[in-house]
Amino acid sequence: MTDVTQxxxxxxxxxxxxxxxxxxxxxxxxxxxxxxxxDKVSLTLVLVTPDHPHKYELEKAVRDAVTALEGVKDxxxxxxxxxxxxxxxxxxxxxxxxxxxAVASGKGGVGKSTVAVNLxxxxxxxxxxxxxLDADVYGPNIPIMMGVERLPQPPGPEGQLTPAEAYGVKxxxxxxxxxxxxxxxxxxxxxxxxxxxxxxxxxxxxxDYLIIDLPPGTGDVQLSLAQTAxxxxxxxxxxxxxxxxxxxxxxxxxxxxxNVDILGVVENMSYLELPDGQKMDVFGSGGGERMAEETNxxxxxxxxxxxxxxxxxxxxxxxxISQPDSPVAKSxxxxxxxxxxxxxxxxxxxxxxxxxxxIK
Numbered sequence: 001m002t003d004v005t006q007x008x009x010x011x012x013x014x015x016x017x018x019x020x021x022x023x024x025x026x027x028x029x030x031x032x033x034x035x036x037x038x039d040k041v042s043l044t045l046v047l048v049t050p051d052h053p054h055k056y057e058l059e060k061a062v063r064d065a066v067t068a069l070e071g072v073k074d075x076x077x078x079x080x081x082x083x084x085x086x087x088x089x090x091x092x093x094x095x096x097x098x099x100x101x102a103v104a105s106g107k108g109g110v111g112k113s114t115v116a117v118n119l120x121x122x123x124x125x126x127x128x129x130x131x132x133l134d135a136d137v138y139g140p141n142i143p144i145m146m147g148v149e150r151l152p153q154p155p156g157p158e159g160q161l162t163p164a165e166a167y168g169v170k171x172x173x174x175x176x177x178x179x180x181x182x183x184x185x186x187x188x189x190x191x192x193x194x195x196x197x198x199x200x201x202x203x204x205x206x207x208d209y210l211i212i213d214l215p216p217g218t219g220d221v222q223l224s225l226a227q228t229a230x231x232x233x234x235x236x237x238x239x240x241x242x243x244x245x246x247x248x249x250x251x252x253x254x255x256x257x258x259n260v261d262i263l264g265v266v267e268n269m270s271y272l273e274l275p276d277g278q279k280m281d282v283f284g285s286g287g288g289e290r291m292a293e294e295t296n297x298x299x300x301x302x303x304x305x306x307x308x309x310x311x312x313x314x315x316x317x318x319x320x321i322s323q324p325d326s327p328v329a330k331s332x333x334x335x336x337x338x339x340x341x342x343x344x345x346x347x348x349x350x351x352x353x354x355x356x357x358x359i360k
Contacts, residue, residue, distance in 0.1 A: 003071065004036050004039070004041065004069055004070075004071045004072055005036065006034045006036060008069055009034050009036070009041060009043065009066055009069065010026050010031070010034070012065040012066060012068070012069055013025050013026055013031050013062060013065055013066070014026040014027070015065065016058070016061045016062065016065060018030060018048070018058070019054050019341075020048065020049075020054075020341035020342070020344055020345050021048065021344065021345050021348060022345070025045070025058075025062070028348070029046075030045065030046040030047075030048070031043060031044070031045060031046070031062075032044040032046060033078075039071055039072060039073040039074065040072075040073070040074040040075075040076065041066050041069075041072055041074070041075050041076070042075075042076035042077075042078075043062075043066070043075075043076075043077060043078070044077075044078045044079070044080060045058065045059065045062055045077060045078070045079050045080075046080055046081070046082050047079060047080070047081045047082075048081075048082065048083065048084055048341070048344035048348075049081070049083065049126075049128075049337065049340035049341055049344055050081050050083065050123070050126040050127040050128045050208070050340070051122075051123075051126030051127070051333075051336070051337050051340070052081075052337075052341070053334075053337045053338075053341070055079070059077060059079060062075075062077060063075050063077060081127070083098055083099070083128065083208040083209070083340075083344065084098070084099075084344050084347045084348050084351070085098035085099065085347060085351070086098070086099055086230070086232045086346065086347035086350040086351060087347075087350060087351045088100075088230035088232070088350070089230070096205070096206045096207065097131070097204060097207045097210045098207065098208050098209070098347070099208065099209050099210070099232040099233075099343045099344075099347055100209070100210040100211075100212060100229055100230070100231050100232050101119075101209060101210070101211050101212065101231070101232060101233055101234070101235060101263065101339060101343055102212045102214055102225065102231045102233075102234045102235070102255075102260065103115055103116040103119065103211065103212065103213055103214060103234070103235045103237060104214045104234055104235070104236055104237070104251045104254070104255070105214075105216055105236065105237045105238065105247070105248060105251055106216065106236075106238070106246070106247025106248045106249065106250045106251040106252075107216050107247035107248075108139070108216040110237050110238060110239050110248075110268055110269075111237060111268040111269060111303070111309075112213065112214070112216070112237045113134075113136065113141050113142060113145060113213050113313075114145070114268070114309060114313060114318075114319075115235070115237050115266055115268060115303070115332070115335075116132065116142075116211050116212075116213035117132070117142065117145045117146060117213075117313075117318050118318045118319060118320045118329075118332040118336075119211055119235075119332065119335065119336050119339060120132040120169045120171075120209075120211040121167045121168070121169055121318045121320050121321060122320050122332060122333045122336035123208070123209055123211075123336050123340060124167060124168035124169045125167075125168065125320065126336070126340075128208040128209055128340075129205075129206055129207050129208045129209075130168065130169045130170070130207065130208065130209050130210075130211065131163065131169065131170040131171065131172075131204050131207045131209070131210040131211070132146070132169050132170070132171040132172075132210075132211050132213070133171070133172055133173075133198055133199075133210060133211070133212045133213070134171065134172065134173030134174065134175065134213050135195060135198070135212050135213060135214050135215065135225060136213055136214065136215040136216075137174045137194060137215065138215050139215065140173045140174045140175030141175070141313075142171060142173045142175065142213060143164075143171075143173050143175040143176060144175075144313070144314070144316060145313045145316065145318065146164075146166040146167070146169070146171055146316060146318070147166055147315070147316020147317060148164045148165075148166050148171065148176075148316070150164070150176060151163070151164050151172075151176045152164060152165070159197075159201055160201050160202070160203055161201055161202045161203065162202075162203050163202055163203065163204065164176065166316075167318065167321060170204060170205070170207070172198050172202050174194060195225055195229070199229050209340070209343070212225065212229075212231070216247075231258075231260045232261070232343050232346050232347055232350070233260065233261040233262065233263035233342060233343055233346045234255040234260045234261070234262055234263060235262075235263050235264060235265075235266060235300075235339060236248050236251050236252050236255075236262065236264070236265045236266065236297075237266050237268055238265065238266070238267055238268070238287065238288050238291065239267070239268060239269055239287070239288075240267055240269075240270060240285050240286060240287035240288060241287060245287045245288070245290075245291050248265070248288075248291060249291065249295070252265075252291075252295055252297065261346045261349075261350075262297045262298075263298070263300070263339055263342035263343060263346065264292070264297065264298040264299065264300030264301075264338060264339065264342055265288050265289075265291060265292040265297055265298070265299050265300065266288065266300060266301055266302070266303065266335055267287065267288025267289065267299075267301075267302040267303070268302075268303045269303065269304075269305045270285065270288075270302040270303060270304055270305075271285065271304050271305065272304065272305040273304060273305075273327070279304075288302065289302075298338075298342065300335055300338040300339065300342070301331055301334055301335040301338060302331065303328055303331045303332060303335070304327050304328055304331065306319070306326060306327070306328045308322065308323050308326060308328070309328055319332065320332055320333060
C-alpha cells in the first residue's frame, strides 16, 4: 500500500483545470494548506470570483481526484474566495481597488448604465466588495437608478468624499455635486480633474471591483480615465442593429488603442418576448455575437427587452433587485459571473507581465 503524501495529492490535482484561468489548480496556486493525517486528507480550494459558475464542478473534481488516491478514505475540503488583484495602483490614500472594470458603448441609448448598475449590484449580492463610479459627467443617471439623492455627509477637511451606498454598492457621481438641471459644459482639463478627484479624493476603502460607467463615445473622459486609473478590462455594450454595432466597434477600438483588455461584448435589448411566447427581434438579431467573432473578442451574453428594466431604473430599484427571477435579471447575473471570471484572468495575466524594479 502506497503512503499518501502531499506530492501525490498535488500531482492528482494538477490534472484539474480552472476554466477561467486556463491553468491547472496547482499552477494557479488555487490549492492551499494540504495536510495528510493517515487516510485523511484536508486542503483548501481557492475560487477567484465570489459567484463562481463552476464552483460545484471544481469541488467535485477535487474530491474525486483526492479520493481516487490509494489509501485515502476521507477528504476534508474548505472553499474560500480570493479575488485576484491586477497589481495596479489606483485610488487615493488607503484605497485598495483590486480590479476596475469600465463599461462603455460607442453611442448613447443602448443601456450601458443599466448594465453597469446591475453588474455592480449582482457582484455585491454575490459577496464582493463593489464600488460604482459614474464617469458619465454629461448624463449622470446612476444616482436615480440606484435610488440615492445625496452623499451621506459633506466633504472632509481635506476635501475627501464619503461615497453613497445602496444595495451593498459604494457609489459616486457628479450628479451628487451639481443641481439636477445644471448642464455640464466642461472642457478636457475640467473633465480630467473631475475623474482624478473621483478616484483619489473618494474614500473607497477596500474594493474587489470598481465598476466605471463611461459616457458614450470615445472622448476626453475615456482618455483621462486611461491616464489616471489603470483599468483591468472593459465591457462593450451594444444593440443588435447595425448602426449601434458600428459605434460599438469604435468603443472597442478605443480600448485597444488605450491598451485596455476587452473582457467581452454584451448585446442589450436583444429581443422582446411576446405574450404568446414568441420573440420579436425589435433591433435585429445576432449583431453583438457577430461583432465579437469578427473582432476576436468574447461574447459574454445577451439581455432581452423588458419594460420592468426602465421602471426599475426610474424608481431606483435595479432589475436584479426588483425582479430577480425575471429573464433579464438572470441574464445580467450570468453576465456578471462572466465579467468577474474574465477580470480574474486579466488580473492574473497583468500581474505576470509586471516588471519588478529592485533598488540597490
